[in-house]
Amino acid sequence: MKNITVTVDDETYRRARIKAAELDTSVSALVKRYLAELAAGESEFDRLERDEQDVRARIANFRAGDRLSRDAVHERDA
Numbered sequence: 001m002k003n004i005t006v007t008v009d010d011e012t013y014r015r016a017r018i019k020a021a022e023l024d025t026s027v028s029a030l031v032k033r034y035l036a037e038l039a040a041g042e043s044e045f046d047r048l049e050r051d052e053q054d055v056r057a058r059i060a061n062f063r064a065g066d067r068l069s070r071d072a073v074h075e076r077d078a
Helices: 010-024 027-040 044-056 071-075
Strands: none
Touching: 010 027
């Protein structure tokens, strides 16, 4: 287990101590729980990677030959 040092202003520390007392725990335990929940969440990179895989799976049948012709793309209703 690693120890870390966190510096906060006096008012933040005072409020954290009050909140910890209300929850019958310590400031250290609150910080530990917060960091554990933060680390357990999906990172932005993981989310984007998952999204990319989902998109790639949906376009698996894409072929360049399936594209519209230039004329069809620029065709307008009269």
